[in-house]
Each structure stands twice: as structure tokens, then as C-alpha cells.
Amino acid sequence: MTSKEKILENIKLSTVNKNVILDDVEYLYDKKDLSVKFKNALKSVSAEFLIFSNYDETVEIINSYFPNQKRCINTIKEINISGLDLSKINNPTDFHPLDLSIIKGDFAVAENGAIWINTGDLPDRTIPFLCENLIIIIDGHNIVGDMHEAYHKTDGIDYSYGTFITGPSKTADIEQTLVVGAQGPRKMLVLISENSFYKNTNTKQIP
Amino acid sequence: MEVDFKNKSRDFVSDVQRSKWHDTALWFVRSKRDVAVMNVDNWEELRNQASNIKEHCISNLDKYLIEFEANAKKNGVYIHWAIDGDEHNEIVGKILKSHNIKKLVKSKSMLTEECELNPYLEKQGIEVIDTDLGERIIQMRNETPSHIVLPAIHIKKEEVSELFAEKWNTEKGNNDPEYLTYQARMSLRKDFLSADAALTGVNFAIAETGEVVVCTNEGNADLGVNITNLQIHSMGLEKVIPKRKHLGVFTRMLARSATGQAITVYTSHFKKPKLQGEMHVIIVDNGRSERLKKDYFWTSLKCIRCGACMNTCPIYRRSGGHSYGYTIPGPIGAILTPNIDLKKYSDLPFASTLCGSCSDVCPVKIDIHNQLYKWRQEIGKNNVLPKTKSVAMGIAGKILEKPKLFKFVFKIGRITLKILPDFIIYNKWNNWGKARTMPEIKKRKNDKQRKNIGKY
Numbered sequence A: 001m002t003s004k005e006k007i008l009e010n011i012k013l014s015t016v017n018k019n020v021i022l023d024d025v026e027y028l029y030d031k032k033d034l035s036v037k038f039k040n041a042l043k044s045v046s047a048e049f050l051i052f053s054n055y056d057e058t059v060e061i062i063n064s065y066f067p068n069q070k071r072c073i074n075t076i077k078e079i080n081i082s083g084l085d086l087s088k089i090n091n092p093t094d095f096h097p098l099d100l101s102i103i104k105g106d107f108a109v110a111e112n113g114a115i116w117i118n119t120g121d122l123p124d125r126t127i128p129f130l131c132e133n134l135i136i137i138i139d140g141h142n143i144v145g146d147m148h149e150a151y152h153k154t155d156g157i158d159y160s161y162g163t164f165i166t167g168p169s170k171t172a173d174i175e176q177t178l179v180v181g182a183q184g185p186r187k188m189l190v191l192i193s194e195n196s197f198y199k200n201t202n203t204k205q206i207p
Numbered sequence B: 001m002e003v004d005f006k007n008k009s010r011d012f013v014s015d016v017q018r019s020k021w022h023d024t025a026l027w028f029v030r031s032k033r034d035v036a037v038m039n040v041d042n043w044e045e046l047r048n049q050a051s052n053i054k055e056h057c058i059s060n061l062d063k064y065l066i067e068f069e070a071n072a073k074k075n076g077v078y079i080h081w082a083i084d085g086d087e088h089n090e091i092v093g094k095i096l097k098s099h100n101i102k103k104l105v106k107s108k109s110m111l112t113e114e115c116e117l118n119p120y121l122e123k124q125g126i127e128v129i130d131t132d133l134g135e136r137i138i139q140m141r142n143e144t145p146s147h148i149v150l151p152a153i154h155i156k157k158e159e160v161s162e163l164f165a166e167k168w169n170t171e172k173g174n175n176d177p178e179y180l181t182y183q184a185r186m187s188l189r190k191d192f193l194s195a196d197a198a199l200t201g202v203n204f205a206i207a208e209t210g211e212v213v214v215c216t217n218e219g220n221a222d223l224g225v226n227i228t229n230l231q232i233h234s235m236g237l238e239k240v241i242p243k244r245k246h247l248g249v250f251t252r253m254l255a256r257s258a259t260g261q262a263i264t265v266y267t268s269h270f271k272k273p274k275l276q277g278e279m280h281v282i283i284v285d286n287g288r289s290e291r292l293k294k295d296y297f298w299t300s301l302k303c304i305r306c307g308a309c310m311n312t313c314p315i316y317r318r319s320g321g322h323s324y325g326y327t328i329p330g331p332i333g334a335i336l337t338p339n340i341d342l343k344k345y346s347d348l349p350f351a352s353t354l355c356g357s358c359s360d361v362c363p364v365k366i367d368i369h370n371q372l373y374k375w376r377q378e379i380g381k382n383n384v385l386p387k388t389k390s391v392a393m394g395i396a397g398k399i400l401e402k403p404k405l406f407k408f409v410f411k412i413g414r415i416t417l418k419i420l421p422d423f424i425i426y427n428k429w430n431n432w433g434k435a436r437t438m439p440e441i442k443k444r445k446n447d448k449q450r451k452n453i454g455k456y
């Protein structure tokens, strides 16, 4: 008998008389003041945010916010900021040190400030984690109320690796003192677009 | 050797300042949890759902594990099954060996602590680096975690500073947590960049899609897994949940219960390996399917390891996690351990006031305090009562059998507590008098109230 067979056999013996039926729950999604709630949530997780209306503006914002970022990876072609030439790099360790990464977020969650990143689709999976500073650009119209809706929105999407990112990395492991900037990014800026510019979002539209 | 909770906790309590700090720090975390929970409209409803999903899943574990395995395989993931900790370690060792791995970065995983993976791998000549800051501190001090979410909660910043100065040559006497965290970041960066495999724990595994979900704050799990080409995820078999949509319930509850955050900084869904990468998931039993057999106690398998029951527990807060002598301390540890070895851990179910606060905060509604009470009965029935308890309980049993005698003893107690000097209460035969003051004797309540007490 393999370990798998032994384990499954033991479970079968154990679960007799224990059949709890799974309740079917319908969720009422929160639709009120999502933008305000999202911004408040960002503040509470030490993320900064700015609103913008067109891409040219973002270049200005980024340059003034993070001046002298020598080593940068920009994954958004509409933003005219040049960075490391990824085609010349074949190992993520070559990115290091990485000052700034600019990536797209698919949508955001109002209740907690989380942003869904289809990380598997990035040129390299380390991009949002290895950098000192992270910029995530999102469509301000693409905000859901809570995590129930967030999972509904990403249901059936074929990703290889997806992450909800909620602010810069943190730890309180030394005497419960919150320190922003643990192993991942030490600063995070969310750029929120006033206009709906992601025409072909990768996610399901909520009716 | 039996775990001697009272003596171990005495060591902890005797450092008055530290134990006071520990108590206050954890109560602060508990208070943050309360605020976070109050911000959710339907928290109690969420608890019901979480409990229902877990109970359903655990009572159909074979079905969901098979479904999980099939879907994960479709995603190109290798699945392994380990009957116990030894087999788990052997599997990890084999995978690493077949890739000629010299250095492994690990993110927090209580399961690998349970299996004692680190010493096993180190014996094989593989360097293991724990990358969660708290875990790293503990690893460098050759200790075990004292809390499942805040592993280094028992250590003071001055001690961290000393440790880093000794090992990494950092500035002596600089106790600033921000400075110390940055030094650890710099050191761990080198480890990430030079590692060739990563191992993480698993918070949830989804049967429907075959993905595993890992929740962290520091970014260490994602860094490790993505920098290296070989990723291994170790999961206890109770981590599987039926559908992706159920993550909505658990991701809303886990961090709120654990630290008072609305969600962890990273909630990562690992589904397929990266191009040219390899992804392995090890499903570990290590006594869990045995636990499932126990009629009353099986619901302890619902635990999502949030740590809320520890933060709220008046005994845990004042005794420190190491007093429990097991990887998982606190109220949940005290109901898990008797399953493993009733005699060895017979002290732990008594390390409780049965106040019920643990059950109140538990997001998956495990009735922890009732289980503690039932374990006490099991321990009595099996004659493995800790010595100090068996003598006292024998006498108490006799007294409680006879209402008249009880009344008499109660009366004497009231009088003696009033007049006895402290040295009688705080002597070496009365373990619970240590670091505790006796209650003030209040004026008598009316008889009706007293009668009601007996009804519970």
C-alpha cells in the first residue's frame, strides 16, 4: 500500500457518520462609495496613491515621485519610461538591485485595499517583489467591494500565478513595532486612472 | 518526558518585566483584532460559513484531496503524499537531491517545524535559511517559535540587536526595530539571490483548481519561490477547501483574526510552475487522519492557524509559548497535543481558566474551551493526571460529591483566605499561587445566585 492509499483509507474509516452538508451562500456585493473606501484602505496599509487622467501625466508623476531611479522595470508600454532591457536578462537575479517596478493591476478591492496582479503574465514573476519601490497602475472604475466579489471576478480566469498585493511589505516581528519594508518593496504608489482605459481587461465584468 | 507546564511557565513569569511586556503586547494584538472584526458587518455570519465549509470539507476529505491532486496534476504540479513527518522530510530531501540543491530558502511553515525538517536537511549538507524575520531570528538563536503567527514574540529588541551585532557585525547597541529589520533585509537578500530552491507552507489548497494559496506580509514567500526554479509547498491534509469562492470567506477572516489587518500584504495563488520551473506539493498526514476518527475532538482540524486564541488567552499571555513544549502552543496547542500523546501533554488542558475567550475569537468556531474540559476528563479516565492535580482532585472529588461537606469547606475557605498570610498561598506546593494573587473575598452574594452557579 502506498502512503496515499493508507491515508485515504484511514480518512474513509474516520469520516463515517460525519457528513456535514455544505451551505450554499449568496453574497450581496457592496456597491457604495467603493472609491472612497479603497483609498481609505490604501492609507491604512501605508500605500500612497495619486489620481491621473492621461498617461503623459504619469511620466511626470513618476519622475517627480521617484527621481533618479537608475534601475527600473516598466511593464506598461503606454508609459514612456525606459528601463532595463529584459530581453538581455535571463535570470531574475540579474535584476538586482532593482530600484523601481511599474506594473498593471487588474482590479482593486475596496474593503482592504488589495490589488489583483496576474503575476504569471509579467515578463518575470519576481518583478513586483524584488524592487525597492513598486508602482501599480489601476483603472479607478475597476474596484469591487469585498473579497467575495473579488473571487467571483477572477473565477474561471486562467492564471498560472496570481497575487493580491496590499501595500508595501511589512513586518512587526521585532517587539511588535510595525516596520514598513520587510523583504519586498519598501514603498508602494498606486496610480489610479480617472478614465476607464483598460478596454480589454483580463477579468470578467460584473453585471 | 512529560511537559511540565507549571515549572516552565514559572521561568517565564519570574522575569517580571518580560512577562508583563508579553502580556501587554499580545493583548494589544487582540485589541486590534477586535477593531478589525467590528468593521465587518456580518462577522458572525462569516464565522458560521467558515465553520461550515471546514466541517464539510473535513468530513469529505478523501474526495477533496483526490480532486485537488487531479487538478494540480493537470496544472503540471507534482503531488506527493507523506504519512508522517519522517516521510515528508525524506520526500523534500529526495526532491532537493535530484536537483543537486545546496541552499533552500524557507518561508514560514508550522508544518515543517512540526516535522523538524531543518535539522534533517542540515544533516544532509543542505543549507536552510528561514526567511520570515521572526523565524530567522529564532533560527539564529537555535530556538523554536513561541507563537504560530508571531514566532519571536518572546524576544526583546535588545536581544535581537545583540544577536545581529554578533552574527552580522551590525552596530552595537542600536535597538531600533527599523534599523534591525533593514539589516535583516540586506542579509536575507543575499540568501534569496544565492538559493536554488524555495519551500513554503500552505494556508489553503483549492480542490476545484489545484492551486495553493500562501498568505504573508513580508514578501519572503514570493521572493523565494520566484527567484528559484524549484518550488515546494508543504501542506497538512486539512488545508484543502472545496472551491475558489470559499477563499472569499477565509481571506476576509484570517488576517483580521491574526493581527487585525484587513488582509495580509500578499495573498498568493500558486497554480502552475514557471516556465522551466518545477512545482511540488507535499500532502502530509502526520496523525491528522487519526485525529479525524475522534468523535468529539475532530473539529480541532478546522483550525486555520490564525493565533487569535493565543493572543486572547490569559494563561498563554502570561506563560509564553515555550511553556507548552510543542510547536503549536496556546489553547489550540492544548487541544491538539493530547491527540499526539495523552500522558506527555496531560498538563496542557489544565493550563486554562476555561474562560471561553478562545472559543469566542476563533474564526472557524472551534469550541476550544469545551474541548479543554473534555480532555481533562479523558486524562482523568485514563489515569494520566499530572501528579499535583491527581492528589488535589482526589480530595476535591470527595468534597464535591457531598453538598454538605462542600458548603462547610467553602465556608472555611472564605474565612481562611481572609486571615491567612501570603506565604501559605504562595508556597512551593501551590503551583497556581506562583505569580498570582488570590482574589479578594467579596461580600456574600445571595443564596439564589450561588445556587445558579451549580447549574453550569
Ligand code: SF4
Binding pocket: B257, B302, B303, B304, B305, B306, B307, B308, B309, B310, B332, B358, B361, B362, B363, B364, B365, B366, B368
Ligand atoms: S483554534 Fe481558532 S483561534 Fe486558534 S489558531 Fe486555530 S483558527 Fe485561530
